[in-house]
Amino acid sequence: MPLNRFMDLALAHPDHGYYRTRDPLGSKGDFTTAPEISQMFGELLGLWSVDMWQKLGSPKTFNLVEFGPGRGTLMADALRAAKLLPAFGDAANIVFLETSPTLRAEQKKYVPGASWIDTVNALPTGPCLILANEFFDALPIRQFQKTDKGWQERYVALQSAVDDDIPTFEYSLADTLTSASTLATSVRDAPEASIAEICPLAETIMEQMRAHFDANSGAALIIDYGYAHSTPGDSFQALKDHKFVDPLAEPGEADLTAHVDFEALAKPFSKAAFYGPIEQGSFLEALGIRARATALAANANEQQRHEITSALKRLTERDAMGSLFKVMAVTSPGIPVPAGFPASASF
Numbered sequence: 172m173p174l175n176r177f178m179d180l181a182l183a184h185p186d187h188g189y190y191r192t193r194d195p196l197g198s199k200g201d202f203t204t205a206p207e208i209s210q211m212f213g214e215l216l217g218l219w220s221v222d223m224w225q226k227l228g229s230p231k232t233f234n235l236v237e238f239g240p241g242r243g244t245l246m247a248d249a250l251r252a253a254k255l256l257p258a259f260g261d262a263a264n265i266v267f268l269e270t271s272p273t274l275r276a277e278q279k280k281y282v283p284g285a286s287w288i289d290t291v292n293a294l295p296t297g298p299c300l301i302l303a304n305e306f307f308d309a310l311p312i313r314q315f316q317k318t319d320k321g322w323q324e325r326y327v328a329l330q331s332a333v334d335d336d337i338p339t340f341e342y343s344l345a346d347t348l349t350s351a352s353t354l355a356t357s358v359r360d361a362p363e364a365s366i367a368e369i370c371p372l373a374e375t376i377m378e379q380m381r382a383h384f385d386a387n388s389g390a391a392l393i394i395d396y397g398y399a400h401s402t403p404g405d406s407f408q409a410l411k412d413h414k415f416v417d418p419l420a421e422p423g424e425a426d427l428t429a430h431v432d433f434e435a436l437a438k439p440f441s442k443a444a445f446y447g448p449i450e451q452g453s454f455l456e457a458l459g460i461r462a463r464a465t466a467l468a469a470n471a472n473e474q475q476r477h478e479i480t481s482a483l484k485r486l487t488e489r490d491a492m493g494s495l496f497k498v499m500a501v502t503s504p505g506i507p508v509p510a511g512f513p514a515s516a517s518f
């Protein structure tokens with residue numbers, strides 16, 4: 172099967188899929204995300220949303236949407252910070268795009284009053300603000316390998332020798348060639364043995380988002396690890412117990428992800444309607460994370476002060492999450508520049 176089918180089954184199979192069967196976040200899970208590291212992350216995104224809501228003309232009702240909200244921590248922190256302007260909370264209808272029943276139950280505890288959708292096409296009408304942190308990296312990718320014949324799609328196959336009736340998997344290549352036009356122009360001429368990746372579902376979601384913004388008005392903030400520009404490379408990876416493991420070894424038991432190609436995400440939007448991608452560190456600094464850390468530390472004990480300082484470093488420093496994680500905003504046409512971004516797009 173193509174890699175995207177394998178990834179989709181491993182992550183989202185109704186009975187055995189990784190996200191369907193557990194809460195994978197935090198120290199007892201397999202990975203930790205920015206909102207789980209510190210309340211500062213969600214709080215700053217809450218203030219960013221208040222500012223963006225005002226830039227959309229302070230609509231009396233709007234949809235405050237989060238894609239892949241995990242435990243709901245980001246939204247809970249965002250709504251608490253946004254209480255600074257009560258009209259924002261009064262106008263917001265909270266909508267979560269989430270497929271995992273286990274995580275929906277967690278989200279319900281932290282954000283009572285939210286409603287859920289399964290697809291972007293189900294977004295309610297009206298202006299909307301969308302937040303997506305570490306959502307796009309979880310979407311299934313296709314991979315292609317450059318061989319002496321051209322680009323061949325990478326498949327996942329059952330290994331022929333099977334021990335103890337436990338199936339094991341290996342990579343294989345499709346017999347047919349894939350047209351280079353499937354890939355970004357900057358990737359097509361990569362040298363032999365290179366791997367290229369595309370994420371068809373991410374591209375579909377961005378097109379649906381653009382259509383929704385055209386019919387309504389809106390803005391989205393996308394944060395994830397990945398490449399600013401489409402680049403060849405094998406970024407398919409698996410995390411289990413906070414360690415990298417073989418992505419084919421235990422389907423359904425490890426978190427499978429791939430780097431996000433921000434240039435591909437931006438494609439449906441005109442140059443005047445996307446901002447960034449910029450590094451997470453610069454974005455959080457521009458929104459005032461240092462001032463927030465100082466304010467929190469002023470009321471903290473020594474242990475808490477230590478935690479605040481280490482969270483600040485983890486979220487912003489270049490050798491931690493500050494540089495690998497990128498931030499991009501997209502908007503409907505004619506909306507002022509979102510907070511934290513330079514006025515023009517990076518490409």
Ligand SMILES: C[S@@+](CC[C@H](N)C(=O)[O-])C[C@H]1O[C@@H](n2cnc3c(N)ncnc32)[C@H](O)[C@@H]1O
Nearest residue numbers: 190204239240241268269270271304305306309
């Ligand atoms: C890596 S977690 C990130 C959680 C959260 N945003 C955070 O930062 O803590 C990915 C989230 O996306 C959800 N998800 C994954 N694939 C999805 C899909 N195709 N549709 C909707 N949600 C999905 C997962 O269930 C989970 O909530």
